[in-house]
Amino acid sequence: MIGTIAAVLTTLSFVPQAIQVIKTKDTSGISLGMYVMFVTGVFLWFVHGINIGDFPVIGANAITFIFASIILFYKVKYTFFVKK
Amino acid sequence: MIGTIAAVLTTLSFVPQAIQVIKTKDTSGISLGMYVMFVTGVFLWFVHGINIGDFPVIGANAITFIFASIILFYKVKYTFFVKK
Numbered sequence: 542m543i544g545t546i547a548a549v550l551t552t553l554s555f556v557p558q559a560i561q562v563i564k565t566k567d568t569s570g571i572s573l574g575m576y577v578m579f580v581t582g583v584f585l586w587f588v589h590g591i592n593i594g595d596f597p598v599i600g601a602n603a604i605t606f607i608f609a610s611i612i613l614f615y616k617v618k619y620t621f622f623v624k625k
Numbered sequence: 626m627i628g629t630i631a632a633v634l635t636t637l638s639f640v641p642q643a644i645q646v647i648k649t650k651d652t653s654g655i656s657l658g659m660y661v662m663f664v665t666g667v668f669l670w671f672v673h674g675i676n677i678g679d680f681p682v683i684g685a686n687a688i689t690f691i692f693a694s695i696i697l698f699y700k701v702k703y704t705f706f707v708k709k
């Protein structure tokens with residue numbers, strides 16, 4: 542039960558960050574290194590979940606991957622491509 | 626093996642973010658909601674690890690908790706207590 546609440550919290554925590562980045566376009570305080578490592582890591586968690594056939598690991602990391610990728614996308618966009 | 630690399634990446638990804646926040650004091654782009662949810666979730670993962678007696682879950686979440694807490698601490702500090 543605690544594990545389930547933990548999984549829901551850590552998975553959904555990236556939603557408010559993604560919304561904030563989309564709304565404010567303010568990514569200066571966000572670490573590019575963090576999101577490169579994190580998105581790569583979450584993708585590997587997803588692959589690991591498929592390897593061990595564990596649906597919670599697959600599902601939680603698939604959702605986290607989507608939202609963390611959105612944050613990384615905007616970070617890369619506003620760091621390298623769009624001058625504000 | 627993929628699971629180990631995944632765990633190392635997602636655990637250590639918060640290190641560059643913590644360093645950036647400490648150095649730049651720029652937390653405007655960081656979501657308070659994200660870190661409140663995330664730190665709470667990681668703490669519950671840690672408790673879950675103790676409950677199931679799984680050392681990798683305990684260790685990875687203990688480390689993540691430390692770095693994510695540092696980020697949350699600075700976010701709260703610069704949002705509510707220190708006007709820049």
